[in-house]
Ligand code: NAP
């Protein structure tokens with residue numbers, strides 16, 4: 001392991017953290033993962049699945065713990081995936097979201113500088129299509145790209161925009177290799193049950209197993225540009241292997257409504273009409289909605305050679321098959 005590259009991942013207990021850990025391990029990296037809290041419920045699962053990872057206790061809101069994490073891991077690459085990442089939750093917890101998703105990025109960049117790693121560690125910031133806002137006035141026909149206007153529509157989107165710009169600022173001010181990936185929605189079997197795609201595939205599997213007879217959702221008309229998380233973490237890694245730090249959109253280039261996703265997911269268990277199985281509750285609706293997201297990842301494809309393996313039907317099949325198998329177990 002003496003010559004192995006060393007990567008520090010924040011958010012290792014999350015969806016992308018799991019995919020990225022697998023990818024970096026396959027590539028021969030020594031992987032360090034930040035874990036927060038004195039009794040994190042997901043710690044044992046991470047140790048079981050990734051026994052080769054070194055976990056380091058730290059929190060994005062605690063500067064001292066971040067400096068110690070950088071010193072302990074001596075990273076060549078830092079992937080900042082940690083965040084309050086649920087848009088609905090961010091409306092109910094706006095200050096917490098600002099502290100973690102926004103200022104947490106500054107805390108980590110400063111930790112890298114203070115620990116003396118600014119010229120060694122390459123930094124990836126998990127920016128998001130939520131920064132665009134999906135409104136009519138700034139909706140480009142071909143999809144949002146790296147030059148599109150930002151108009152965040154949630155405390156989450158606003159906090160992420162701070163994280164995006166502070167990363168660019170550290171690149172410009174301190175000559176750090178600090179890259180941002182503006183990623184559109186990406187999903188898969190590791191997705192948390194609080195997000196709409198996994199909530200649907202989990203419910204479809206329960207309905208198929210006869211242990212549930214409906215799912216309760218919010219608005220069904222919003223459109224998202226959905227891809228597979230495994231494809232997107234490969235793009236993150238490619239951004240840090242590029243010869244200079246930059247900003248890249250990763251997206252599928254297609255947009256579909258929640259209704260479209262429901263139709264595909266229920267079709268996997270042989271149900272043609274999903275409507276009798278879906279109820280709606282305003283509790284799952286947001287004070288301001290992002291109407292439509294559509295991304296244009298031509299730059300990442302051209303400059304990095306980024307490619308996707310999954311389209312939406314393939315992604316839905318993967319998720320439903322996974323959740324049906326879970327129910328059978
Ligand atoms: P996720 O599954 O919700 O994971 C979030 C991670 O952040 C968890 O590991 C969580 O750890 C950690 N975390 C939260 N607060 C923390 C704190 N104060 N200190 C340290 N760690 C903390 O998110 P994801 O889907 O993997 O997304 C990864 C990143 O990409 C996030 O920043 C998200 O905002 C961004 N993003 C995601 C998408 C997408 O479609 N998935 C698209 C664009 C951008 P605990 O286990 O301790 O809670």
Ligand code: G4F
Nearest residue numbers: 085087128129130184185194195196197217218219222284
């Ligand atoms: O699955 P969602 O919660 O994802 P959302 O809000 O698009 O955010 C995700 O993608 C972002 C990238 O664009 C990331 F930055 C962010 O971290 C996160 O990963 O909701 C998708 C859509 C929304 O329009 C929401 O209003 O589904 C709608 N929806 C309808 N019913 C629901 C529900 N969303 C959730 N979570 N739960 C529902 O019951």
